[in-house]
Amino acid sequence: MELRNLRAFVEVVRQGGFSRAAKVVFATQPTVSKAVRQLEEELGTPLLERIGHRHTLTSAGEAVYRHATRMLTARDELLSELQDIQGLRRGTLQLGLPTIGSNTLFAPLFAIYLHRYPAIDIRLAEHGSVQLEEILRAGNIELAATLLPVSHEFESQAVRKEPLVALMPANHRLARRASVKLDDLRTEPFVQLESSFALNRIILQACHRRGFEPAVAARSGQLDFLTALVAAGLGIAFLPRLIMDERRQAGLAHVLLDEPDLNWDLAMIWRRGAYLSLAARAWLEIVRDAHSKEQAPEPGTKPQQPSGAPRPPSRRRRP
Template sequence: MDIRHLTYFIEVAKQKSFTRASEVLCLSQPTLSKMVKNLEEAMDVELLDRSSKKVVLTVAGEIVFEEGQKILNSFQDLSSLVNDMMNLKKGKLKIGVPPLIAVLYYPKIIREFKELYPGITVQLIEKSAAEVRQDVKDGALDFGVDLLPVEGEFDVVPSIDEEMMLFVHHSHPLAAKEEVSLIEIKGESFVYFQESSKLRQLVDQECSRLGFLPTISYESYNWELISEMVAENLGITIFPKSVVKKVDLSRVKAIPIVNPTISWKLGIILNKEKYVSYAAKEMIKYITSQFR
């Protein structure tokens, strides 16, 4: 048994499918099946219940899956440590970022960082905030970016603190204002993220303190769709100030929100138990320097 057997088994367990796992691993399904079988023979235990059409872990399989992930993380940490010692300006980074955060800040950050460190490969992975937290926890990402506060077993490095603004169509009555009190949006038709979104939860929380919740007419996970619906006068929305650079200002007006203001605070989250590579440290240092 070697580390590859464990890696392949864990991917099958994660994907709950030999077919999907073989696609992720770029490995033929018969080869993958044989590697998992070799692992079972080496450990003298069945890891998969083969009486089911789906991939179902046995009790032993559950244990190997949980403990095996820890072993793989330790192995990856060891590889990163050795790489740091041998090549201080080289490395690989996997960063998890929710879509809106990714599009607002990270193309420019990655371009400038790669100019400073051409030997460091950066893989930006768009995921929901919940998926980012889970992947950081599992060790699948070097670090992630999330809306603060973040609870759980993470180290947190604050990075961005930006005001939220109201976005309305130019024909909307509120477009005549230079600033808007939050209570003034009560009863307005809203286009916004779905309830599981942390940004939606932040806005709901601030509105509930004033005794109301936004009237949601349309929901989406896609910020571009939301902004386009506002541009078609189908409702209003609240976005971070940086979105101003991404919308058609001939159709949409962004208005500061007061009484109270709403802050969009982002942070870099890291697994407390995972080794932080030189490449990750340099990237985190660079990100925070951009928003200091």
């Protein structure tokens, strides 16, 4: 059983078709079709069933897909470990970042990382936190930035914890307040990010704890459009203070959300027990250093390393 045939099959499933899969594996569509056909012939059973313009998995296909993803992940982990033998003179950092907040928090860290390790190739995936967790779970990236809390299947390293602000029109009845509670907003329509953002889940759970279901007037995955919807009077949005402090604009008010159990708690996460390449560990070291400085511990105290965090590599470069 050849890994390239398994990879072609897995990408056909992930991408939803042969044409898209061909682009991902850098092959022609006939080549991908041939690879899947060879795999079916070798296993003696069809793996995909064509229904209209879609391909769905057969029962055998579901089993093969499940095992193939694990085999390909194990292959990638082996290659990463072999790269580590060469130190950080070469390698790849496979990283997932959210589309909101990354320019503020991570752009300076990229500058530090590339200065220390200029030969490392960075492969970046940018999505909402929910989708990033799925990509990480599938083994397509090593690290992802998402909001806490997360499933026990992941380990984490803190990045930044920020209070939320309620974003509302400047002429709103609550706009002049220093802070508001969720209960103050229970009758207001909400303008939310798309469902792929973990912040939606966190806000919804907080509303449920307070006994109400918020009315959602609109959703958007674009920060500029979301703030424009709020300015137009469609409803209230919730975003981290750090981001909104840099985006103040006429016609909008930022009111602190006074809820101790409701914060934008960003962390880097990775699969529990997974092997992390030295490139990934080097990134975590930089994130840890930045977080320690942000926390500004008292003199003589040592920042606490999160449970399960891998030991960082030495900063010394090999000759």
